[in-house]
Amino acid sequence: MSYKAPVDDMSFLLKNVFDVQQQFDGISQYQDFDYDLYNAVLEEGAKFAENILYPLNRDGDEEGCQHEGHDVTTPKGFKEAYQQFCEGGWQGINGDPEYGGQGLPKALHVLVEEMLYASNTSFTLYPSLTAGACSALAAHGSDVLKQTYLENMQSGVWSGSMCLTEPHSGSDLGILKSKAEPNEDGSYKISGTKIFITGGEHDMADNIIHLVLARLPDAPKGPRGISLFLVPKFMVNDDGSLGERNPVFCGSIEHKMGIKASSTCVLNFDEATGYLIGEPHRGLACMFTMMNKERLSIALQGVGLADVSYQIARQYAEERIQGRSSREGKQGASILEHADVRRMLLSMRSVTEINRALAVYLGMNIDLDEHATDIETKQKAARRVALLTPIAKAFFTDSGFENCNHGIQVLGGHGYVREWGLEQFARDARIAQIYEGTNGIQAQDLVVRKVCADKGAAITELFDDISETIKQSSDSDFKHVGVSLEKHLSVVKELVSVLLQQNEEQGAAMQGGAVEFLNAVAYVIGGWLWLKQLLASNALTELEQKRKLAASEFYYDHLMPRIEGYAQSIKNGYHLTFALDDELV
């Protein structure tokens, strides 16, 4: 069973739904780009994903990573694939052109990321972490650091890792203990233990550049006393060649539910030499400038895995003859004819296609935030990115996991055995709900920082844009869709008021409904993105138009009603739950 990257749908989003080049008007970095170039990148990305990464996926899961001494070995074929990945220039496609990056827009990059995650999530995590490290370094590193490290990282010759978590310090980074002591030459001695470090050690790149959070001796307690350091695995000589091994060693790797070919390391820093990135005690802020991109990357893990699950389940359903067709009443039909199988497949596709659309929209806003010359555009984009990132991260990965499980269910017993690969997609998808901030943390970020903090201003601004699309639809063939969306939108608008009021009256108890609120908002945004796609669908072939229509109807009829359940629950409030004595929970 094969995976085909959905290049046509991706092109449709970039050009017809969002017309990103139009949005990028005036941004010099993107002026020489056009849709032909974007399509060529997508086509090449598809080839790499389908032909190089996908065939390594199952075996990589079976073999996993091996840890011996200080070394970690990746599964057979990974090293060669990584070589090709670097040679193809994939590491730096969204990277800073000043240091060898290709400077292509995030709106395009997210689509490439989707393909990579779909075809081989474990593999893709290595370059994803490198890209995150590059972003932080590019934004906050000194020129010397950038000159020494960034080009080799953006080419993938050296990879990167992000060292945040410690055994006692996960979601709460404020209590981390790793120490940084100044050396005389301006560098630092970094000591401490970091856990859950993706790509912390492996055998694919010549060097690994760790970005590490640690405390300076004079650091205030809590999150405002954390600084960010660059700690290379091998020291870099003045001529750029590799020098001594820096004492940062992999103590063990985790044995996990999934992403088994991605090394998840315990790293021990034993007075390893490091270099400060950005200001002292401002490490968390530096880290968070790249966190939006990292969260969006992980969000795409959910989209990619849901899509590959859909594709395999769809192929299986067509070939599996079982039972009487409930459509035509005849014996010996494929299970694609069964109402419940159709429900699961359309559920998968209809969510995946709006998640993909939101990824492009969010990527485009990251681009506008970074590059727009017009200050209003830039600021609006920044607000939109802040608002939508936690939604994308949590919703894409929650719905991704749900849809991977639909995929298993379509295959029945065959979905549960390893041979078919569906269960691997679900296992690989499960972690995305946890790392880069659990989905509970995302929801809390949304309601506390992104909605209550500005009293609903940014989300109202989004709702206004949704209303604008509804207005546009009023003299189209999709007027009825707009009418339905309007109804759901008003429910979610009311929820914003409810949340703000609960926040006033009940304080943090309100956060009990955060996950449901995030979902309710996400389903309305999905409805909006379906409407936007329908309004642009005359650019599609007749078959593709019909497929879009089918998926959007399913979404409106059967998934948007979930909003009603979330709304009732949120209105009931979590004050009772919150007030309970611990022993009653």
Next chain:
Amino acid sequence: MSYKAPVDDMSFLLKNVFDVQQQFDGISQYQDFDYDLYNAVLEEGAKFAENILYPLNRDGDEEGCQHEGHDVTTPKGFKEAYQQFCEGGWQGINGDPEYGGQGLPKALHVLVEEMLYASNTSFTLYPSLTAGACSALAAHGSDVLKQTYLENMQSGVWSGSMCLTEPHSGSDLGILKSKAEPNEDGSYKISGTKIFITGGEHDMADNIIHLVLARLPDAPKGPRGISLFLVPKFMVNDDGSLGERNPVFCGSIEHKMGIKASSTCVLNFDEATGYLIGEPHRGLACMFTMMNKERLSIALQGVGLADVSYQIARQYAEERIQGRSSREGKQGASILEHADVRRMLLSMRSVTEINRALAVYLGMNIDLDEHATDIETKQKAARRVALLTPIAKAFFTDSGFENCNHGIQVLGGHGYVREWGLEQFARDARIAQIYEGTNGIQAQDLVVRKVCADKGAAITELFDDISETIKQSSDSDFKHVGVSLEKHLSVVKELVSVLLQQNEEQGAAMQGGAVEFLNAVAYVIGGWLWLKQLLASNALTELEQKRKLAASEFYYDHLMPRIEGYAQSIKNGYHLTFALDDELV
């Protein structure tokens, strides 16, 4: 982290909520039993589950079953545990007393099953399949077959398997191909390949008795041409000793997402000697007499795994210090203080406690169906069992998987690594949504055979009982709960009308909403069982009363609202989805 079987809650259900002995009044087989005996059984079961099975669970998952030649080896410790299981008399607790079974009620047996699944699902599947085979043999086997096999099976000295699925024939048994050719002595030669055979081969019992579906030479096509045969691994001599090896061999075992210590075998029957059970061509009917019990058993896998996940997650949450307490605003609180963690834990507990209640209720109805002397009681019980079995199987296992995933989420990254065991519970739980009839098949069974076939009569009878409880609550402290339940009940009553009408007008398209309908009904039944528990809660300690109240409030405020989402989706209908050309799905 330890598992404690919830013995007190189980006693409360048996005695105070359902007063099963009162219900069993007049059933001679149960007259000598009392609550002291039931409690003693539960206490002993708890010891066995907690001390013998639970410690083997994680290592069993790591080691898995090994296949070599024709043999399958279970993980270290399983054989000894199985020995103790048999010596404790656990195999036959619900078995036919005429052949060494203890004849204890199913209402009690389900609770023991929950403990066993919670502590070690892989192990528990072996005796569960044996119990299923015993039921079918007891109900349909000839006296000679019963005398030869049943006592050794009910003691567990010999185990059983159920051989239904073939490579091309899963949910659709009507197309199976295995053949049975008559021998001159009245036995048959069985040939064919069976897959997904749980406990089809292992090293724990002296003999394995396979119940096998196959076709006689003169069999009509389809499901009415299938007969049931008993095929022993070792032939049994006239004196009861074991004779020759029968040619039924394990060709391979599956590598699965979970239940790795449960052997899932490909069995090749090569003219193996078998004996007809029941009438020729009536094999499916024979099989289905025990299917309700098997489905309920698998349902309990969902309950047990959700409960053990809750217990571990609850312990972890109390010990894990992380972040500011959103309850008390102070730094350094346990994550149990976080609103979202409370939401997940209460979600787990509030569903588990109503699923457990429904299991007892359903078990009690199985007992009444089998043993009640009053024909009306018996027939009502039979209708209730038919109606509730698919609901229990699908809802317990779907919510079980959801809740195991909540458990992972509470632990964050630690939930995803194998060390803590939470991810194993989720992997082990995932199969329960698939085997013994996928949950989609359960939902189809519910809407087609159990609701539409009698035009809603049986489900209306259930709704009347629910209304009766609401009436009882009207002069209690829980009147408001009854009022809320009434409201949800009316929504679900309307859904029955909607379904019946869709069935008339749209035919099989209606089945697209089957899973949602099943869930909506299940949540209302849950609300009923919460009300019943509250009405009986004065028998509890003050702390336990408060815990019941907390969980029931959570359930009503935050889980029952889901009904509204299902209702809207069902009312929108699946006729559009159903009518789509295949290429649009």
